[in-house]
Amino acid sequence: MSKYCAVNQHRFIYKKEDFKMKRKMFNKVMAASLTAAMTMSLAGCGGNAATTEAPADTTVDQQTTTAETETTESEITVEPEEEGPVALTDADGNVYDLGGMEIIIRDWWSSGEEEEPKNAYEEARQEYRDWVQDTYNFKIKQVAISDWGSTPEDFLNYATTGGDENYVWILRQGAEFVSAMNSGLMYDLATLDCLDFSQDKWKGGVHKLCSKGDSIYGCSPEIPEPRGGLYFNKRLLEEAGINPDDIYKWQESGEWTWDKFEELCQTITADTDNDGVTDRWALVTDDSETKNEAVWSNDAEYIGMENGKYVNKLESDETLQALNWALDMMAKYKYMPEGAEWDYWKTAFPNGDGAFLVGQAYLAANEFKDMEDDFGFVCFPKGPNAKDYRNCYTDNIYAIPACYDADKAWKIAFALNAYTNRVPGYEDYNDRLSGYYDSFRDTESVDLTIARMCENGFTTYHDMIPGLSLGEQFLWGCTIDNPPAQAAEAVRNEWASYLEEANK
Incomplete structure (x- = not known):
C-alpha cells in the first residue's frame, strides 16, 4: 500500500493573527477563556498498484464555544473564529510534510520576486500561500529560466537527461509538446491522485487537450485567458x-x-x-x-x-x-x-x-x-x-518531466495543487479581471465580455x-x-x- 493512501482532512481553526481573510474581517475581542471541542474521523482506502494514491476526503467536525466574561464596564461576547483552510493528513492523522522541498515553476517571463499585494485579494492570496508552504513544509516560486524560443528544446534535454531540481515546466501549446508527450517525456498526471481534474480550477480544459487514452500529460490550474x-x-x-x-x-x-x-x-x-x-x-x-x-x-x-x-x-x-x-x-x-x-x-x-x-x-x-x-x-x-x-482557449501547459520517480512527482503535484487552489473566501473571485x-x-x-470569455470557452x-x-x-x-x-x-x-x- 502506498504511503499516500489512507488519509483524512483535518480542519484547523485559526485566530485572526494566524490567518487573516481580508474579505470577511471584523474586530474581535478575546475573552478570558476560550474552549474548543474538536472531533476527528479517519478514513482508509484500498491500494492500487497502478496509481500513486492521494488523500481521501473526510472532514473533522468542529465546534467552538464562546465564553463570556464580566468586566467593570461591559459584558463582551466572543464571536466564533473564522475557519482556516483545510490541511490534508495521512492515515495516521499527520499533516503531509514535503521535507522542505524547493520547487520551481519554470517559465520564460517571471522575475521570481514576490510582488507587494495591491488589494485585499492579493493580501489574502499571499497569506494563504504562506500558510500552504508552512503547513506542508515546502517552498515554491515561479521564475524565468528559459526564453520563449528555447523552452521546448530545454525541456526535451532536461527530461531526457534528468536533474536534481524539482521543476514544474510551463510549456506552450504546439507540435513540440505532442512530440515530447509521444516520446514518453511527460509524467502521466492521471496516476497522481492528489490531482482531481473534476474540480472547477481545471475548467480551462488544458488537461483534456493533453490527454491520450486514459493518460494526462499536462494541465493548467489558472483561470482561462480571454482571447x-x-x-x-x-x-x-x-x-x-x-x-x-x-x-x-x-x-x-x-x-x-x-x-x-x-x-x-x-x-x-x-x-x-x-x-x-x-x-x-x-x-x-x-x-x-x-x-x-x-x-x-x-x-x-x-x-x-x-x-x-x-x-x-x-x-x-x-x-x-x-x-x-x-x-x-x-x-x-x-x-x-x-x-x-x-x-x-x-x-x-x-x-x-x-x-x-x-x-x-x-x-x-x-x-x-x-x-x-x-x-x-x-x-x-x-x-x-x-x-x-465561444472563446478558444490557448493557455500554457503545466507539465512534470517523466524522468522523476513516482514519489518526487507526487510531491511536486501535491504542492502545485495546494499552492494554486482558490483562496478561501475568494473562491468565485476572478483575479484576471483586475488587470483589464x-x-x-x-x-x-x-464585466460583460472579458468575464464571459473566461467562462465560455473550449480547447x-x-x-x-x-x-x-x-x-x-x-x-x-x-x-x-x-x-x-x-x-x-x-x-x-x-x-x-x-x-x-x-x-x-
Missing part, C-alpha cells in the same frame, strides 16, 4: 447613427449574431461625400484572425477529438459555412489600402480607418493603449450553429498535430478565388498523414 473578440470604435458607430451601448445589450440578450453584425456593417460602410468612392468602412482586420473567430463562433473547429482520436473537421458543414461567411464579409466591408502589409490593422484601427477589428484581448493594453477614439470590446457574434458565444480595467475604456468590456487541437501548419497550409491560401471547400480538398491527404501519425 479573440471584436473591438469597435465608438465615434465611428455614433457617426453612422448606431448607439455603441446597444452592442453590449445585444450580447447580453443573445441577439448578437452574424446577421446583426452584418446589419451594422451595411450601415457603417458608405460613401459619405457622394463622390463614388467608399470613405467609411466597417472592417479593418487580419484575415486569418477573422476566419478563426468565425469558425469558433459557429461551434466548429479545424481538428477535433472523437473517441480519443484526432479527426479532420476542416470539411464539416459548420466549418465551411463559417469560412465562406468570413470571406464574404471581408470582401464587402473591409478597408485594405493598396500595397498594405498584412498587419496594417495595427495602425488602421487606432487611426479610425474602420469601425470594427477582430483581435485578441491583449491588444487593448498594447497597440491600442494610446488610441484617441474610445473603443469597446465584445465577443465575436454567434453563428447559426452556435448556442452561445486599466486597459479598456469602459467597464462593460471587462481545440490543430496546434497539437506535428507537421500541421494551419496558416501556411490552409488559411493564407483560402480566399475568394480559392474558396474553402477547394482549399480544404487540397490539404486533405497531407493532413490525413499527419493525423495518422499523431494518433499512433
Whole structure:
C-alpha cells in the first residue's frame, strides 16, 4: 500500500493573527477563556498498484464555544473564529510534510520576486500561500529560466537527461509538446491522485487537450485567458447613427449574431461625400484572425477529438459555412489600402480607418493603449450553429518531466495543487479581471465580455498535430478565388498523414 493512501482532512481553526481573510474581517475581542471541542474521523482506502494514491476526503467536525466574561464596564461576547483552510493528513492523522522541498515553476517571463499585494485579494492570496508552504513544509516560486524560443528544446534535454531540481515546466501549446508527450517525456498526471481534474480550477480544459487514452500529460490550474473578440470604435458607430451601448445589450440578450453584425456593417460602410468612392468602412482586420473567430463562433473547429482520436473537421458543414461567411464579409466591408502589409490593422484601427477589428484581448493594453477614439470590446457574434458565444482557449501547459520517480512527482503535484487552489473566501473571485480595467475604456468590456470569455470557452487541437501548419497550409491560401471547400480538398491527404501519425 502506498504511503499516500489512507488519509483524512483535518480542519484547523485559526485566530485572526494566524490567518487573516481580508474579505470577511471584523474586530474581535478575546475573552478570558476560550474552549474548543474538536472531533476527528479517519478514513482508509484500498491500494492500487497502478496509481500513486492521494488523500481521501473526510472532514473533522468542529465546534467552538464562546465564553463570556464580566468586566467593570461591559459584558463582551466572543464571536466564533473564522475557519482556516483545510490541511490534508495521512492515515495516521499527520499533516503531509514535503521535507522542505524547493520547487520551481519554470517559465520564460517571471522575475521570481514576490510582488507587494495591491488589494485585499492579493493580501489574502499571499497569506494563504504562506500558510500552504508552512503547513506542508515546502517552498515554491515561479521564475524565468528559459526564453520563449528555447523552452521546448530545454525541456526535451532536461527530461531526457534528468536533474536534481524539482521543476514544474510551463510549456506552450504546439507540435513540440505532442512530440515530447509521444516520446514518453511527460509524467502521466492521471496516476497522481492528489490531482482531481473534476474540480472547477481545471475548467480551462488544458488537461483534456493533453490527454491520450486514459493518460494526462499536462494541465493548467489558472483561470482561462480571454482571447479573440471584436473591438469597435465608438465615434465611428455614433457617426453612422448606431448607439455603441446597444452592442453590449445585444450580447447580453443573445441577439448578437452574424446577421446583426452584418446589419451594422451595411450601415457603417458608405460613401459619405457622394463622390463614388467608399470613405467609411466597417472592417479593418487580419484575415486569418477573422476566419478563426468565425469558425469558433459557429461551434466548429479545424481538428477535433472523437473517441480519443484526432479527426479532420476542416470539411464539416459548420466549418465551411463559417469560412465562406468570413470571406464574404471581408470582401464587402473591409478597408485594405493598396500595397498594405498584412498587419496594417495595427495602425488602421487606432487611426479610425474602420469601425470594427477582430483581435485578441491583449491588444487593448498594447497597440491600442494610446488610441484617441474610445473603443469597446465584445465577443465575436454567434453563428447559426452556435448556442452561445465561444472563446478558444490557448493557455500554457503545466507539465512534470517523466524522468522523476513516482514519489518526487507526487510531491511536486501535491504542492502545485495546494499552492494554486482558490483562496478561501475568494473562491468565485476572478483575479484576471483586475488587470483589464486599466486597459479598456469602459467597464462593460471587462464585466460583460472579458468575464464571459473566461467562462465560455473550449480547447481545440490543430496546434497539437506535428507537421500541421494551419496558416501556411490552409488559411493564407483560402480566399475568394480559392474558396474553402477547394482549399480544404487540397490539404486533405497531407493532413490525413499527419493525423495518422499523431494518433499512433
